[in-house]
Amino acid sequence: MQCPRTNRCLHWSNVCDGVGDCKNAEDEDKNICGVTFCASGSFQCQSGSCIGKDRLCDHNADCFDGSDEMPAICRQKTGSKAVEWFTKSCALVPKQGMRVTDYFSQLSYKQDAQVPDQSIVEITCDDGYRLFGSNINSCDNGAWENNLISCVRYCEPSPYSRSIAYSTKCSDVGDCNEGSLMDTEMLVSCAPGYESDSADNLVGHHVCDENGEWTVVEANPICTPICGVKSPHHPGITPWTVSLFQRTLPGDVIYTFKCMGTILSPFIVITADACFSEAAEAYSPLFFKVVEGDHKIEFREDEDHGYTLHNLMEIHIVT
Incomplete structure (x- = not known):
């Protein structure tokens, strides 16, 4: 359909x-x-399916939705004056975000249905919910084998957890990159290399709410890059300087100095176009290493060299 x-x-x-x-x-x-029409001598379940009348009100849920054991029907049919109608089945307790299906037929149960005895069900959660406990449960002698299954609301990772300008910390597991459960608190501060533009606003505060959204309790700081500052103890060192080294052959592990570069941002370095030859393989980022600081002594990648190395992801030649 x-x-x-x-x-x-x-x-x-x-x-x-x-x-x-x-x-x-x-x-x-x-x-x-x-x-749906049921034949004479049968009972039509609330879901539309049909069962034999001899199975109506027999204390065992035969309809998929358990409607053949509805107390109001069964007390009238049997003339019972009992306040409660005993059914050898397992009741589903309505839980937001949870879906329960028969393990074999994959038919869905109503949230408040009576599941027939000896049934096996599969539990899934709607989008925005996370399953806790087993995804399989069974009804045995009128009781659920596992009563600790639930679907809990959670928030998708915040964009701030992927921002280079921010550092995030979540109260549930610390790492905010895997999604967080409801009521998790997330603290947002400036990442290394960034600083807040106001001393009165250093940390943002967010909470994962019941709708699976991050609610702002305190606004995030406005984080701006910290430009390179020379240390008074090392006046000859410029912290924005890097050295580019190149290996000449695919199997070579020796890198030789090629040229100097300047850091423009956490992921961008600018250098002279003469640093790259016209050979096609020279344009491959795999042939280069970025070394922090001003260094010119060649090194082997498989030996201790004392350099802080970074890989190149892309090379852009601008004319």
């Missing part, structure tokens, strides 16, 4: 199963789900 207002297509097992899969739950419309 194709949902009327979107291009989403549903398997027929997801139609009239008590769970609205289309945007406005058109797959559960009574005009669709009410056209």
